[in-house]
Amino acid sequence: MAEIGNYKITSECGKARCGVLTTAHGEVQTPIFMPVGTKATVKAMLPEELTDIGFQILLGNTYHLHIRPGEKLIKDLGGLHKFMNWDKPILTDSGGFQVFSLSKLRTITEEGVTFRSHIDGAKLYITPEKSMEIQMDLGSDIIMAFDECIPHPASESDIEKSSNMTWRWLKRCKDAMTKKDSLLFGIVQGGLEEKSRLKSMDQICSVDLPGYALGGFSVGEPIHMMHELVEKVAHKMPKEKPRYLMGVGTPLDLILSIDSGVDMFDCVMPTRVARNGTMYTWQGKVAIKQAKYKTDPNPLDPECDCYTCTNYSKAYLRHLFNTGEILSGRLNTIHNLYFYNKLIEKSRAAIADGTWPEFKQDCVTRFTKTVS
């Protein structure tokens, strides 16, 4: 295994590329999709089921774990890997996004953010140093810098002020990062204008780090704005470092972003919509509650060989969903995560063998239609 933090590009096809990132808990092949294990569990799934599907790395949420059960408890019990029975790499976000999207009554100063817990209203205070401390206590392999995530729309001067502070915070994060086998990734902000994004990118990427992310998306902007901006800026991030597009997205978002040179993704989408009865298939999206599936003896996706599609009919999945059974969330989640991982595996294969343009086009055609 290469040195921790090493990122080796193994193949390229246009702006899309494959690589291998080395972490303290093993290697990660990129492009990669990371399932979200918000509260030390990927909802409805056992760690072994994630490994069986083929996932190589999970995401944990600093904000949620800080509130419950608390990073000190997790540290005392041997760290997040041991706590949740997952021995492969873990990336934790910085808490920044949740502080801005979930918490109440937040006050932002140069020093840090004061806010109230969305659970019990308790007053909490996170600084860049505190975020690093929490993530180090959790024992993350990849630690995200603490950034300010401003809503859309925002004025040019607000975006600039915010980006500047995110830059200063990044330098404080780097100084506070004392865990040698964890990798700190910086987060590019700068709103939805190319110019301000590139300015933030210059700032963030001037700090030497093992990886960089694009943050501040999924804040209410139209999706085409994200696609256009990612296409313009992702490939300008340091070529020799992994590029992570945070909190994104749908199968179509993944394909378009890989095409723009992005390497890493995370999103609650496949797990969340599964529990709500929506599944991604190679024929488009399926809403399983629809009456037309009531007596349907066929698998959810005839092109899929996941456990769910191999063993159950759409009629059974609809019955489980309509009766509110726990198994509904399980079987639907298994399918969606399998689908996401397969999409990523096929992407890697297509990049490696030079058929990426055809594969991408086929995916775009498939994912812009919806079965139901």
Add this chain to the structure above:
Amino acid sequence: MAEIGNYKITSECGKARCGVLTTAHGEVQTPIFMPVGTKATVKAMLPEELTDIGFQILLGNTYHLHIRPGEKLIKDLGGLHKFMNWDKPILTDSGGFQVFSLSKLRTITEEGVTFRSHIDGAKLYITPEKSMEIQMDLGSDIIMAFDECIPHPASESDIEKSSNMTWRWLKRCKDAMTKKDSLLFGIVQGGLEEKSRLKSMDQICSVDLPGYALGGFSVGEPIHMMHELVEKVAHKMPKEKPRYLMGVGTPLDLILSIDSGVDMFDCVMPTRVARNGTMYTWQGKVAIKQAKYKTDPNPLDPECDCYTCTNYSKAYLRHLFNTGEILSGRLNTIHNLYFYNKLIEKSRAAIADGTWPEFKQDCVTRFTKTVS
């Protein structure tokens, strides 16, 4: 494999006994505990996980499956085994117990029962013949007779009238049972007095059938009344046929009933209380939400080698329960079902090697104390 319906006693120790019942989907070793798969799923569990634990037979609920998704749909899709991906034996209850415990505005006549669905208030009508038809459509291996389940307390004359009707209904059930590879079990009623129970037993067991059950428990009576009555009457049921105590019970109930000569059990207890955070262990019951488990690095049960106890701490199980994670229900259910099956496996072994009295006494001591 012996002929379908064959029941062979393989060992005895006092009134406790081991046996093998042959069904169309394979053999079942008794004593046996059947997990309850109310709506074509044992809540939170995959069929393969049940097999891995060691379960040999499941119970499905006729009442629930009749209402949703309907037995005709299940029949058209190849039967309940295929629908829910379970190729081992299935026993279905008759719907009687749920008609009396869940439904509204029921009217009982000699012909059958008219009632309203607890889901949508739809008017439904079940007769002994209809119950047989539903269970045959489901494709059950063991079909329970349609009986009247009267509440406790009831007058002697009401009990006698009810028992007499249950007997007449049984004869109609037998006449309506045309599926050759399914086994019809009769249900002894008769309330909580020994005399009326024995009278019902004489009636029910005068109909030649491959198995007999004790019904009408868990209707609000004090638990010691059940234990005392089962001790008096269970061993008087036909010795050469399996004896099934319906809807029972706790680990202590199982041990005491096996000691009284009962062979088969089903109960929602292990799965239901698991989802509410209560687990059975070899040291007694554990309520995982208790504050004392907050930082506890130990497994739930140091004497248990189930998946949950092998891989997770009490602190993690408490965290999952307190945050309402789906994985909480899964891990807790895995443990409780494993515990129930292990209890039954150990019972079979103790009966076979003649150490049943010591094993029974050890269990009684353990299960009459509670950890928390």
